[in-house]
Amino acid sequence: MSNTILRVEKLKKSFELSNGFFEKKKTIQAVSDVSFEIQKGETFSLVGESGCGKSTTGRLISRLLEPTEGSIWIDGMEVSNKKESQLKQMRQSVQMIFQDPYASLNPRMKVKEIIAEPLTIHTNLSTSERQKKVLEILEVVGLSEYHSERYAHEFSGGQRQRIGIARALIMKPQLIIADEPVSALDVSIQSQILNLLKDLQREYGISYLFISHDLSVVEHISDNIGVMYLGAIVESGPKDTVFANPQHPYTKALLSSVPVANPRLRKEKIILKGDIPSPKNPPSGCTFHTRCPFAMDICKKEKPKRQQLQEENHFASCHLLDQ
């Protein structure tokens, strides 16, 4: 048995756009080249600006969207080419936590029904057995029996996210895809939820695919990170390595934007010009060359290859690394 819970290879997703009946169909490359692995019990974070395709990647892995190309292995089984009816196993071992805890819980269902929904779908447990499991899991996420009879809208954001986590947890999944699970919450609540996620990982050995745009959150929770820009991972590696020694100019720019608590500590900030280009019409060569402060001629023409750097598992795609 290998230790890899999720392997994604050369994942691609394009959406077709048509503006009108007579116009030519355009395609958007939402995800153009994403490859990474997650080991059992570890957290892999995808970071990047909004619109870079990180949420789409999460939805592709959970098969809410059909990948255009590429393959996804979950616990050694390829799922990217399977039909929905063949995904029963995967629907139990992979669960999701969503960004907005206000929208991801059905307002017309009681908390106990929401949390028990995966059990209702996948098992034949009796109502009382389900109830017992729900109460156990409520305890685990820091809620109590008393909450189970209420509707989701009676709770605060943090509590709702705990309900979302309880729902994801009840099948004892191997992988949880957490799509910006704390970005809709107050900062004071964020750390509670992050710590809860960490505690659960320690307890049950769950792996997380953690999608976020917030680098301080990512730093807190990840083992490995992948930095995405315009649908592709430009740099990936162990968290400490990437944070201490970023190699891709985009990673450098992102990291330099994180505020530092010490006002005396002078840091060189890299400020990027302009906006993220439209994925409808991505730039030639290295997609980052339009905003890169170190762009060279070759960047406009050739796509940089992904290369292994000095430290283990640290990869980046940039022409600067060849010099």
Place this chain on the structure above:
Amino acid sequence: MNSVSIDKNEKTVSMQPKYSPVKEFWKNFRKQKVAFIASVFVLLLILVAILAPYIAPFDPYKPNYDALLEPPSKSHLAGTDEYGRDILSRLIMGTRISLSVSFASVFLGMILGTILGLMSGYFGGWLDRIIMRSSDVLFSFPDLLLAIAIVAILGPGLNNVIIAVTVFGIPSFARLVRGATLEAKENTYVEAAKSMGAPHRRIMYKHIFPETVSSLIIFVTMRIGTAILAASSLSFLGLGASPETPEWGVMLSTGRDYLGTASHVVIVPGIAIFLTVLAFNLIGDGLRDVLDPKTKND
């Protein structure tokens, strides 16, 4: 960050009274005075319909040739018709027929229309196109003409009236539910259910259908008024109930020859139809004010 322990949040919601959607609805609906009175009227009608044979003062079918076309009096509160039958008794029996025909056809139309609308909105694609284009075809006929055509094919009779009114209700329900479905399926909790592996049937029934219920309730009440009118019209045209049946439309139809000499024969069933349709429409309006979040004025 690490030193923060998970706090249990146990007491935060304990002071609120338990939330109940039914209580909330009742509280708001009572404020709608007109609709409230209309629903009392409808409840009375339903009671009359149920108890009809026991409260009718005379046999609604039995002619009395000694009292033809008598105006309202103490013994016949609403007068008698051309065969001397007591109009009040016929009206009371007619309540039962009109209400059951309209309820049956509206509920049948609702069930079929809801299923079609849910599938159409949820699955989209070619299924959606087939269902919506077919209902466009049905929509392109004037309502009553379609019902007349159906009855003409099936032959006259109350059961065929129910079928006709059902069929002409289906596309409206399908379109209404499809719209609500398109909106509801964008909710993140629908995506969450998909990611859990919930089958389509469960998603439609548990997560999407409840979102359409409030619009359905409003539409059903409005539709009952329309159905009463449609069923009466068909009977009036001789396509529905047989001439001796105490159906409101039939009473209008057979009484119209005496409009000049004994107008009560027509006026009484006419008022009954008018008030009943009005009451259902007023209830529908009131329900919309209470249930539809888009028209809330507070």
